[in-house]
Amino acid sequence: MAKGGTATDLALSGLTKVFGTATVVDRVTLRIAAGEMVALLGPSGCGKTTTLRMIAGLVEPTKGEVLIGGYRITRVPSHRRNIGMLFQNYALFPHMSVAANVAFGLQMRGMAKALIQPKVASALALVQLGDYAERLPSALSGGQQQRVALARAIVIEPSLLLLDEPLGALDRNLRESMQVEIRQIQQRLGITAVMVTHDQEEALTMADRVVIMRDGRLEQVGTPAEIYSRPTSRFVASFIGASNFLRGSVAGRNGDQLQVQLASGGQVLVPSADGGRSEILISVRPEAVGLRRIGETPSASESGTPATVQQIVYRGQTTHVHMRLDDGEPFVAFLPNRQGEQAKTFSAGEKVWASWSSQSNWPVADS
Amino acid sequence: MAGRLSGGGGAAVYTMAAATLVFVAAPLAVVVALSFSEGALATFPPVGFTTAWYEAVIANEEFQNAFMVSVLLALAATATSFALGVPAAYALDRWPVPGARMIEAALLSPFILPILITGLALLQFLAAMKMRDAAVNLFIGHVLVTLPYLVRTVTASLKQVDRSLEEAATTLGAAPWQVFWRVTVPQIVPGIAAGCLFAFMVSFDDFPISFWLGDAETMPLPIFLHSSMSKVFDPSITAMSSLMILTGILAVIGLEKLVGLRRAMSV
Incomplete structure (x- = not known):
């Protein structure tokens, strides 16, 4: 043909x-x-x-x-x-x-x-x-x-x-x-x-x-x-893949980025052309999120928020860690399971610091 | 085959099925048995064995005439019901015909209305129309009672046709009439065949319509049988009855050969 x-x-x-x-x-x-x-x-x-x-x-x-x-x-x-x-x-x-x-x-x-x-x-x-x-x-x-x-x-x-x-x-x-x-x-x-x-x-x-x-x-x-x-x-x-949503209020402007104070605690930078809004919804993909124990120091280029571990589900390629933020919203991280490498272990009820690259912050319309 | 029924419920079902079979088949067996009896009257049990009654019946010109009337009438009614019923069922099912439900109900009404009354009403109507040809009147009456069978079975099979087959044919470039002939009709052939079989047997077997509309020259077999019986009840009556049963069996075998009975009856 x-x-x-x-x-x-x-x-x-x-x-x-x-x-x-x-x-x-x-x-x-x-x-x-x-x-x-x-x-x-x-x-x-x-x-x-x-x-x-x-x-x-x-x-x-x-x-x-x-x-x-x-x-x-x-x-x-x-x-x-x-x-x-x-x-x-x-x-x-x-x-x-x-x-x-x-x-x-x-x-x-x-x-x-x-x-x-x-x-x-x-x-x-x-x-x-x-x-x-x-x-x-x-x-x-x-x-x-x-x-x-x-x-x-x-x-x-x-x-x-x-x-x-x-x-x-x-x-x-x-x-x-x-x-x-x-x-x-x-x-x-x-x-x-x-x-x-x-x-x-x-x-x-x-x-x-x-x-x-x-x-x-x-x-x-x-x-x-x-x-x-x-x-x-x-x-x-939320229709394409899974996503976490974070509410925040705009605290200031830094070039073409917005400084946002998260409702769950923590400050993040969000790329945005639209500076007129004061309230903002941020989408963060679960596979972008890493977890640290409280006390480990985050790097400057990272965004993050404190969270409490609720449930851990082993899924083969990844481990899903379901958490709750301090404002009561759910939050999930997909941590990769690399063969032969000791994965960080967390337990339910543990307080952790969820962090991700600031490039992963993406503002979405709340609809 | 699915598992056998067991327990008390199973026994009841088997008993009912056996009883049904006995009541359907046993009387027919009696009729066939009597048709070979050497006795002068059709009384059970039969005496001896002879095919003389069949020879007499087949040689009887009145019987030949009645048999031909019934076969031709049934064929004509079936063909006409086919020609009217298939397009009617298609239009009612697929086109936005105004009052489609009313029309369908009217077409199917002979199923519900007493046929004896339908026949009487038709007789009066035809008389008022000054239609005196018994053959034509019988034909009209028989189409009236056989058409619902075609409409019913064809409508039922049309509803089972997978519409995406027709849509696929359309997207492949088939015009509506090509879709109908190449795709829809092959799907509903079993339904059409079953409808035609029903129509043929209903017409061939019809008494209540023929009773009003027949006359001495155009007398279908069931009427002839009835009038012969009122004269003398000898085994020739049972021989004629057996020939009618045989015709029914041949029609079923013909359908089986043509499209497969299981397929035809699955509508």
Whole structure:
């Protein structure tokens, strides 16, 4: 299969869907570059699936436009949009062989049988299922079925690949290898792709950019690293990975940093362009936090706050130390377990000094 | 197979099942047994063994006529119910038809209304319309009572079709009619087949509609059977009955060969 030289970009403009009185998708505007893979991520009911279905043409938008390659396709029926779509339940035609499933889209395009056969064969070879052409879908495992669905979706050389929770029904190990496989094929063919998932790891692993949706709106759009290390809101910070939140009041300014007095005790520096606020919420990732016994002197570049150990959970790669701050808020540290190295041991009830690099302080909106 | 039922509850279930089987199958067995009796009257137990009654029945032109009327009527009613019922069920299930529930209830109403009364009402209506052709009237009446079976089974199978299959076909470029023929229909074939079998048997076996709408020339088999019985109750009646049972069995075997009975009855 040749690399598609005709990758197309996708644009959503003010896309809105109202069901009855509920606005499920609310003025979503987004540009997706040609060949890019974007993941729509959010809790159930956030409107991500409805957004995908509007792109597919399976749901009609109440307002707004969908543009593929600059062409407005909002009123184009689904079967003329040239899209490939993967469904969570694979949606293979149970009465057709694997080869017939893959050939279906080409037949619908009126392609001659002699041309269809080699295309089906190479699509099945691409997903490593060349030997399964004559089987019925029911004779395949879940992972194999989804690979057939992938072959069926890409053999038509779609302008757009849409993935609706494609790996949700697979077990964890298989899911991870399928994530890599789908991503490789998508990149190799240079297909523009939009994926819906509620699995943050999947979004971070597979997508060039992640779109966090909440209550039908875009909450934050960015690369996986931006979303993870620079969350804009408490919602994003706690939805992607785990996060500690510290309340503080601005005590002063130091260049482009704010001096913040923590409610739990201790002073920290926070990068901020916005100096107008007096109250601030800071996100600190648990893996950034180290623990010292009270009395050990912290270094000057570190931020920190006193805490009381509540529970210690050994997790293999890391040990999670759950604490409570002096203002009553929870705080957690993920300490790495390095093989052969004696880990610091703490016990429940012990007073400790939780500290982290000042670069790990990140202000977020309290919403 | 799941585990066997055991204990007092299990015994009760097995007894009930056995009793049901006896009450369904035993009378039929009696009828078939009597059809081979050498006695002059159809009385149990049968005497001796003869196929003379069958020879007489099959040679009887009135029986031949009635049998043909019933078979043709059942085939015509089934085909028409198929042609009307499948699109009706599809439209009711998939399209935003105004008053869909009312229409469905109306189509299914012969299930609920007493058929004898439906037949009588139809007779009066057709008479008022000055329609006197018994064949046409029977055809209309039989479609009326067989259509609900198609609507019911096809609607039930449409509800079980995985909609994402249709959506997948759509995204792959299939127009709505292609989605219907290539994807939806193969999923509902068992339901259609079961509906057609029910329709055929209901029509072939129908008494209450034919009772009002038939006449001396166009007399379906059940009516012929009834009128013969009131003349003389000899084993030829049981031979005719056995041939009707055989027709039913052949229809079931035909369905089994066509789509597999287990699949068809799973709707």
